[in-house]
Amino acid sequence: MSKNLTKKILVTGATGQIGSELVPELKKIYGKENVVLGIHKRKNVDDLEDSPSTVIDVTNKNLIEDAVQEFDIDTIYHLAAILSAAGEKDPWLAWKVNIDGTYNVLEVAREKKLVKVFCPSSIAAFGPDTPRVNTPQITVMNPKTMYGLSKVTGELLANYYFYKFNVDVRGLRYPGIISNKTLPGGGTTDYAVEIFYEAIKNKKYVCFLKSDTVLPMMYMPDCIKATLNLMDAEIQSLRYHSDYNVAAMSFSPDDLFKEILKIIPDFKIYYNPDHRQKIADSWPQSLDDSSARKDWGWKPDFTLSEMVKDMINVLSKKITI
Ligand code: SER
Numbered sequence: 001m002s003k004n005l006t007k008k009i010l011v012t013g014a015t016g017q018i019g020s021e022l023v024p025e026l027k028k029i030y031g032k033e034n035v036v037l038g039i040h041k042r043k044n045v046d047d048l049e050d051s052p053s054t055v056i057d058v059t060n061k062n063l064i065e066d067a068v069q070e071f072d073i074d075t076i077y078h079l080a081a082i083l084s085a086a087g088e089k090d091p092w093l094a095w096k097v098n099i100d101g102t103y104n105v106l107e108v109a110r111e112k113k114l115v116k117v118f119c120p121s122s123i124a125a126f127g128p129d130t131p132r133v134n135t136p137q138i139t140v141m142n143p144k145t146m147y148g149l150s151k152v153t154g155e156l157l158a159n160y161y162f163y164k165f166n167v168d169v170r171g172l173r174y175p176g177i178i179s180n181k182t183l184p185g186g187g188t189t190d191y192a193v194e195i196f197y198e199a200i201k202n203k204k205y206v207c208f209l210k211s212d213t214v215l216p217m218m219y220m221p222d223c224i225k226a227t228l229n230l231m232d233a234e235i236q237s238l239r240y241h242s243d244y245n246v247a248a249m250s251f252s253p254d255d256l257f258k259e260i261l262k263i264i265p266d267f268k269i270y271y272n273p274d275h276r277q278k279i280a281d282s283w284p285q286s287l288d289d290s291s292a293r294k295d296w297g298w299k300p301d302f303t304l305s306e307m308v309k310d311m312i313n314v315l316s317k318k319i320t321i
Helices: 019-030 061-071 084-089 091-111 146-165 191-201 220-232 253-261 276-281 290-296 304-318
Strands: 009-012 035-039 053-055 075-078 116-118 172-174 176-178 204-207 215-219 249-251 268-271
Touching: 009 019, 009 061, 019 035, 019 075, 019 220, 035 061, 053 061, 061 091, 075 091, 084 091, 084 146, 084 276, 091 116, 091 146, 116 220, 172 220, 176 191, 176 220, 191 204, 191 253, 191 304, 215 220, 215 304, 220 290, 249 253, 249 304, 253 268, 253 304
Parallel strands: 009 035, 009 075, 035 053, 075 116, 176 215, 204 268
Antiparallel strands: 215 249
């Protein structure tokens, strides 16, 4: 069984919303030559130049095996996934990427005796039968989206690989992640990122969720911190493995609008809820993350108002109007 012996990391979905910010942190810790970017299609990304990279389609197990072999990988951060709204457009693809992809990563981890694997889950793993406020660590799941279904399956499979095969696989149920480097794509919580770009560029935003739809959210620096802290935790202290609730803040589009208004006073919001409303309505509003706090010392740094200030500060410099 593993300890903290990670030396060479493969990140799948390395150029996505979370990957593009996790990779630079991993490089700082492990050295840039020791973080291999697994990318689905070759893209022009800043990080590619000084890091090894490889094209990976996680639905093809051979490609994962080859990368592990070629780069002598001992740890995988498996971030490649199809998000909730995109998964409802193409549930077949979501199944292949999210379920077959996770299975392939776990199988390679078992066969190659990898030190550790990170397989994230999501608030989407819960469904309309779940208690929505302060959602417990262990409760009814019954998700109604293909994305949610794939995340519960991933959690169960990853836990199975831990107990059956001693694969040290860990994961968090990420809330909606707010960030300013790479846009999310195909998610239901994406409004909480888009709103900032529109507030700065056009001073108005048409929101695809209703004004009072409360969802759990987290700022990217906390997402990175939670990910690295869980992966660093002593295994003996972990009562759970691939399915830790983590929380930072919960807010509705109206709460977020009012907070942005404090900095951009002429900002306007309009509401035009679409198919994503139904998805959001099936998810928790807030999570009980006391197990993460107790087992590996989880504590978020950013409140809603701190996140909003930082987002506007960073994006105002980045966006040229
Ligand atoms: N952010 C994701 C989504 O909206 C939830 O994990 O699909």
